[in-house]
Amino acid sequence: MRRVAVPTARPYDVLIGRDLLDELPALLGDGVQRVAVVYSPPLRATAERLRARLTGEGYEPYLLDVPDAEDAKRAEVAASCWSALGSSGFTRSDAVVGLGGGATTDLAGFVAATWLRGVRIVQVPTTLLGMVDAAVGGKTGINTAEGKNLVGSFHEPAGVLCDLDALETLPPGEMAGGLAEVVKCGFISDPGILDLVGSDAEKAADPSGVVVGELVERAVRVKAGVVAGDLTERTSSGGRVGREVLNYGHTFGHAIERVERYRWRHGSAVAVGMVYVAALSRLAGRLDAATADRHRAVLERIGLPTTYAGGAWDSLHSAMRVDKKARGDRLRFVVLDALAEPAILEGPDEGLLEAAYAEVAR
Numbered sequence: 001m002r003r004v005a006v007p008t009a010r011p012y013d014v015l016i017g018r019d020l021l022d023e024l025p026a027l028l029g030d031g032v033q034r035v036a037v038v039y040s041p042p043l044r045a046t047a048e049r050l051r052a053r054l055t056g057e058g059y060e061p062y063l064l065d066v067p068d069a070e071d072a073k074r075a076e077v078a079a080s081c082w083s084a085l086g087s088s089g090f091t092r093s094d095a096v097v098g099l100g101g102g103a104t105t106d107l108a109g110f111v112a113a114t115w116l117r118g119v120r121i122v123q124v125p126t127t128l129l130g131m132v133d134a135a136v137g138g139k140t141g142i143n144t145a146e147g148k149n150l151v152g153s154f155h156e157p158a159g160v161l162c163d164l165d166a167l168e169t170l171p172p173g174e175m176a177g178g179l180a181e182v183v184k185c186g187f188i189s190d191p192g193i194l195d196l197v198g199s200d201a202e203k204a205a206d207p208s209g210v211v212v213g214e215l216v217e218r219a220v221r222v223k224a225g226v227v228a229g230d231l232t233e234r235t236s237s238g239g240r241v242g243r244e245v246l247n248y249g250h251t252f253g254h255a256i257e258r259v260e261r262y263r264w265r266h267g268s269a270v271a272v273g274m275v276y277v278a279a280l281s282r283l284a285g286r287l288d289a290a291t292a293d294r295h296r297a298v299l300e301r302i303g304l305p306t307t308y309a310g311g312a313w314d315s316l317h318s319a320m321r322v323d324k325k326a327r328g329d330r331l332r333f334v335v336l337d338a339l340a341e342p343a344i345l346e347g348p349d350e351g352l353l354e355a356a357y358a359e360v361a362r
């Protein structure tokens with residue numbers, strides 16, 4: 001089993017390995033009696049296994065099933081969870097478990113953050129994206145009619161359990177989508193990830209193989225280091241880039257998701273977004289051509305898109321303006337000055353933005 005410590009003010013561990021569900025009680029900590037397992041319907045069998053394990057250890061488990069994927073991140077669903085916690089007499093010393101992909105763990109985290117102003121949560125992500133991004137770092141939230149993740153809070157988990165066996169039943173495309181965030185960690189901080197993915201992409205994308213554990217560990221280490229320095233995303237200043245660095249490739253990626261009405265997979269949009277921002281970094285005279293080209297090469301090897309055929313620069317440009325990271329009228333990008341040397345580029349020239357677009361438009 002691999003273990004990554006997340007050294008924030010309330011430190012916790014991320015456990016990575018196979019057949020790990022039995023480790024859950026150890027992460028729940030002392031004094032917990034009731035455990036609400038929030039899960040999506042495809043994970044019913046795993047939720048039942050957790051229930052049996054928790055009952056055997058003397059806990060009082062409750063299973064709360066919530067709609068699958070993004071449908072879970074609605075105020076009505078959070079309200080139904082609050083109601084279930086209320087009727088089971090859930091107290092401040094009880095705990096929530098989030099079992100599922102990024103949407104389920106975001107919702108479960110939000111419910112835990114808000115019930116009695118915050119109860120303990122252990123996240124059990126079951127997708128690669130969830131393991132390397134959503135479940136680590138304490139961002140929780142739900143969507144509203146006005147946009148995604150507009151309501152939420154920072155609420156760190158007491159522990160995260162990444163059981164790699166869960167990856168073996170993911171639908172096709174999910175592994176590649178998650179690998180986009182892993183590759184992002186390679187470009188912003190750990191080039192060893194790029195070597196691993198670049199040398200044998202098939203092995204990297206094999207959920208039952210040996211490389212996936214190392215990739216998850218490396219990506220989680222990158223995220224742990226970032227959130228330990230800036231949990232609440234406030235400290236990009238001077239030459240230092242805070243948690244915002246995790247948004248590498250996301251400004252353009254979010255714009256594609258918005259323009260495509262969220263029919264694009266997040267990882268695919270971020271892949272094109274990284275190629276876009278690498279081109280922007282190069283055109284701004286900051287990044288060398290070889291490192292910019294490496295983005296396309298690595299992402300193509302894992303089967304992710306690196307171009308966008310929408311042909312709608314105006315809509316993409318306006319969608320970038322409503323990005324949560326924009327400040328007033330000025331667009332902000334995380335760019336690279338070199339491999340693993342991220343920086344902020346604020347208010348770039350319109351001509352540069354469009355020239356970078358020409359490099360990803362098909």
Ligand code: GLY
Nearest residue numbers: 133137139243246
């Ligand atoms: N997903 C980006 C972050 O956790 O900050």
